[in-house]
Amino acid sequence: xxxxxxxxxxxxxxxxxxxxxxxxxxxxxxxxxxxxxxxxxxxxxxxxxxxxxxxxxxxxxxxxxxxxxxxxxxxxxxxxxxxxxxxxxxxxxxxxxxxxxxxxxxxxxxxxxxxxxxxxxxxxxxxxxxxxxxxxxxxxxxxxxxxxxxxxxxxxxxxxxxxxxxxxxxxxxxxxxxxxxxxxxxxxxxxxxxxxxxxxxxxxxxxxxxxxxxxxxxxxxxxxxxxxxxxxxxxxxxxxxxxxxxxxxxxxxxxxxxxxxxxxxxxxxxxxxxxxxxxxxxxxxxx
Amino acid sequence: xxxxxxxxxxxxxxxxxxxxxxxxxxxxxxxxxxxxxxxxxxxxxxxxxxxxxxxxxxxxxxxxxxxxxxxxxxxxxxxxxxxxxxxxxxxxxxxxxxxxxxxxxxxxxxxxxxxxxxxxxxxxxxxxxxxxxxxxxxxxxxxxxxxxxxxxxxxxxxxxxxxxxxxxxxxxxxxxxxxxxxxxxxxxxxxxxxxxxxxxxxxxxxxxxxxxxxxxxxxxxxxxxxxxxxxxxxxxxxxxxxxxxxxxxxxxxxxxxxxxxxxxxxxxxxxxxxxxxxxxxxxxxxxxxxxxxxxxxxxxxxxxxxxxxxxxxxxxxxxxxxxxxxxx
Numbered sequence: 295x296x297x298x299x300x301x302x303x304x305x306x307x308x309x310x311x312x313x314x315x316x317x318x319x320x321x322x323x324x325x326x327x328x329x330x331x332x333x334x335x336x337x338x339x340x341x342x343x344x345x346x347x348x349x350x351x352x353x354x355x356x357x358x359x360x361x362x363x364x365x366x367x368x369x370x371x372x373x374x375x376x377x378x379x380x381x382x383x384x385x386x387x388x389x390x391x392x393x394x395x396x397x398x399x400x401x402x403x404x405x406x407x408x409x410x411x412x413x414x415x416x417x418x419x420x421x422x423x424x425x426x427x428x429x430x431x432x433x434x435x436x437x438x439x440x441x442x443x444x445x446x447x448x449x450x451x452x453x454x455x456x457x458x459x460x461x462x463x464x465x466x467x468x469x470x471x472x473x474x475x476x477x478x479x480x481x482x483x484x485x486x487x488x489x490x491x492x493x494x495x496x497x498x499x500x501x502x503x504x505x506x507x508x509x510x511x512x513x514x515x516x517x518x519x520x521x522x523x524x525x526x527x528x529x530x531x532x533x534x535x536x537x538x539x540x541x542x543x544x545x546x547x548x549x550x551x552x553x554x555x556x557x558x559x560x561x562x563x564x565x566x567x568x569x570x571x572x573x574x575x576x577x578x579x580x581x
Numbered sequence: 582x583x584x585x586x587x588x589x590x591x592x593x594x595x596x597x598x599x600x601x602x603x604x605x606x607x608x609x610x611x612x613x614x615x616x617x618x619x620x621x622x623x624x625x626x627x628x629x630x631x632x633x634x635x636x637x638x639x640x641x642x643x644x645x646x647x648x649x650x651x652x653x654x655x656x657x658x659x660x661x662x663x664x665x666x667x668x669x670x671x672x673x674x675x676x677x678x679x680x681x682x683x684x685x686x687x688x689x690x691x692x693x694x695x696x697x698x699x700x701x702x703x704x705x706x707x708x709x710x711x712x713x714x715x716x717x718x719x720x721x722x723x724x725x726x727x728x729x730x731x732x733x734x735x736x737x738x739x740x741x742x743x744x745x746x747x748x749x750x751x752x753x754x755x756x757x758x759x760x761x762x763x764x765x766x767x768x769x770x771x772x773x774x775x776x777x778x779x780x781x782x783x784x785x786x787x788x789x790x791x792x793x794x795x796x797x798x799x800x801x802x803x804x805x806x807x808x809x810x811x812x813x814x815x816x817x818x819x820x821x822x823x824x825x826x827x828x829x830x831x832x833x834x835x836x837x838x839x840x841x842x843x844x845x846x847x848x849x850x851x852x853x854x855x856x857x858x859x860x861x862x863x864x865x866x867x868x869x870x871x872x873x874x875x876x877x878x879x880x881x882x883x884x885x886x887x888x889x890x891x892x893x894x895x896x897x898x899x900x901x902x903x904x905x906x907x908x909x
Contacts, residue, residue, distance in 0.1 A: 483637050484670035488684035488735065489658030498686070502674045 325561070332554035341550060349555035359540075359556075363563070366536040369451075369526070370519045373458040377515050378508065380459070381466025385507075386500070388467075389474035390482075402471065405464055417457050417528055424448035424456075449531030457529045462518055466511035473507025474500070509575040513568055520564050587613035587648050589634065589739050589771060594643035596629050603629040605795035606643065611739075611773060611788075616765050618782035618803075619775045621792035622818070627775045628743060630792070634773065635664040635741050647738060658684070663737035667744045669728035671716040678703065678712040681730045702730040705764075722753045729764070740765075742774040746781060758785055779819050783807060791815050808835070809905045816907065823875045824907065831907040838903040839877040841865060841889070847896025851875060853889050865889055867897060 332349055335342045353359050384405065392398045408416060423429045424447040431443040446452050477500065485495045523538025537560045544553035589611040596604040604626045611617050619627040632638040634645055636657035644653040652660040671680050678699045679686075685695035703709045706726040716724055725745060732740055745761070746754045762785055765772045776782055782789050783803050790800040791814075799806055799815045810816035813824045816833035823834050844850065851867030854874065863884035865877045875897060889895060 478668070478670060480666045480668060480670040481672060483657075484664075484666055484672075484731075485683070485687075487635065487637070487657045487664050488687055488731070490683075490687045494687050498683075499672060 328554045328557055331551055332558050334551040334554075336549050336551045341548075349551050350559075352552070353555050353559060362535050362537055362540050365534060366520055366538075366560075369454060369458065369536060370516050372455050373462065373519045374512060374515050376455070376459045377463045377466040378512070380463050381470055381511060382504070382508070384463075384467050385471035385474055385504075386496075388471055389477075390500075405467055408460075409464065413461055414524065414528075416461060417525055420453065420457055420460070420529065421448060424453055449529070449533055451530065451534060453529040454526055454534060457525050458519055458522070461525065462515050465514035465518065466508075469510035469514070470504055470507040473504050477503050505575045506577045509571060509577050512571060516567060516571075517564055520560065520567075587738055587771070588646075589613075589773070590646040591630070591634070592644050592646065594630070594633060594645060595641045596626075596633060596638060597641045602795050604633065607795075607797055608643075609790060609797060609800060611771055613738075613771055614769050615787040616762065616772045616774065616785055617788045617790060618786035619773065619790050619792060620777070620779060620782040620818075621798075622777060625792045626795040627777075627792045631664075631741050631743055631773060631775045634660075634739070635662055636660050637664070658687075658735070661738040662741055663732035663735045663739075664741040665725075665728050665732045665743065665745055668748060669716075669724045671724055671727055671731070673716055676713050676715055677708060677719070677727050680716065680727055681734055683731065684735050699730070699734060702734045703727075705733070706730045721749050722757060725749070725757060729761075733764075733768070737770065739771045739773060742772060744775055744777070746776070746778075754781075761785065783819075791818060793818075811905075811908055813907050816905075821878075825869070825873055825875060826871060827904075829906070833905045833907055834899055834903055836864070836876045837862070837878040838899050839875060840898045841867075841877050841879055841883075842896040842898055844894045844896055847898040849897045851895055851897050853891050853893045853895060855891060856889060865895075867895055869897065 333345045333347070335344045335346050335348060388398055388401055392401060421428075425431070426443045426445070426448070428448070430447055431440075434440045435443070481499055481503075482495055485499045490498060520536075521538060523536065523542045526534055526536045526539055527542075537556060541553045541556050541560070544550070544556065591607050591609045591611075594604055594607045595602070607626075607630060619630060621627045629638060633640055636652070636655060640653050644651050646652065647661050652662075657664070672683065675683065678696060681702050682690075682695040682699035685698060690698075700709065700712065703712055706729050708723065708726045708730065711719065711723060716727065719727065725748075728745075742761070746757055749757060758781060761772070761774070774782075774785060786803045788801065789803050789806045791798045791806060793814050799811045806815065807819050807821070810819060810822060810833050813831060813833070816822040816824050821836055823836055823839065825832055825834070840847075849869050851869040853865060854868050855864075855866040857864040857866075858881070859878075861881060862878045863881050865879060865884070867875050867877065869875055877897060
């Protein structure tokens, strides 16, 4: 028994086993299940265990799939660009312009306040604001900017992306701020000593050193947007689709094998995107 | 007169942070092509003074002149100064050669030309072989050489060094200070070096500026500051001195100028309280009248010819000319 306790390898395995068990049961097993089910067959009233490529053949043979995947990438790309722009600016302001740590913490907490309510509520609260007779339209009409309500404010790609940016910008702010706080302030002085202007310092010193944070934020935002279905459904008024909605529609029709096949393809796509991103930036130092 | 025009001068330079006074109306004239050390305990305002010269702090009042022009309000890069930071502040994402070439890149010099110039600078500090490494892959001493090359590539008239040796181990520190001195001679520009180590200042400096409480306590050639301290603070901070109160006032005398003689033969009688062997010397601490302690450094030969032990009564003598009156 004593020898058993002294065995380093054994105690190591014991220590990782709780987490490994949880991940096994709640992550690996479901994914394996999804992969298996994706090869099953389904009719209108039954699901038949099988090894059949029909689901994938149908998926890759349909023009809708490509359109929906393209739409998903479009949402991800636009949301990424906007959250990066806003997130970087906010983090830069917090890290380099706010001198006192108390204020930094206070303002940072301010950024997290929206997170005290659920995603859905924050999303839905846009509807009365953007609607045909909503606050935005009535304000614009009363200021005389427009004569009749703007139709594209709600139930449009604009609304979807607005909600995405609103929901996910903080996921960009946090990692970027975290990386920026670790940049030695004397590097900025050294750059200024070498004659760099503010823009040159930003481009040659701060952005390169913030890359790992940008990358982590990018991974958060891209995976969240690509996996989302509820935002697209609510904010587009069911007029646009992304891959998440494709899956949720299949599930609603109890077409589990087809939903699983789509999910597997989406998972593979997201993993390829992340793998590509990680080729460019080493984030190990940030973890 | 031509040399005169390269001089750096501080005129009544004052820096306040809120109500705290960091630098209190300092005036000093740094000779061109000289090595000056700003010496003092931490918080005495020496680093603030350096950062004011560099342009990383603004003056509250007063001015900084270099080569007879007022540079107090110029941005750091247009002052003709370059700064070497305490932790070197090398850009971790750039290779050694790109770090050195950074200021040229900012000026818009094309890649080939700036690499050539940076290469020259690296050979000056003997770092050519490691040009493509990242700063993380260098030792402290190597990082310092790179930081030096990066500062020197801007062709400054004055190089400002903020505690450049404090991050190095003692052995390397002594080697690097020889190198700093060699570079200063070769380049013929002024170095202003901030340090809290008096041995470093003595070894390097043509002129030492001792600071305390945001003011200059004493400034002068290294030998003069060490040999003839004007205040008790300077005498204590430089070390190797006894500060004693005699009927005529307070005086400083170097420990190695105090000689030990037989009881009742010296200028003063003392009782040995401690003896410390220090290799070349033996330090004998004696208590004299007025409950003051005086340290006499004896060459070890002399001591071991007539050893003393705590409790012995001895006589202490010195040349009157070696006694320096202190003003405060």
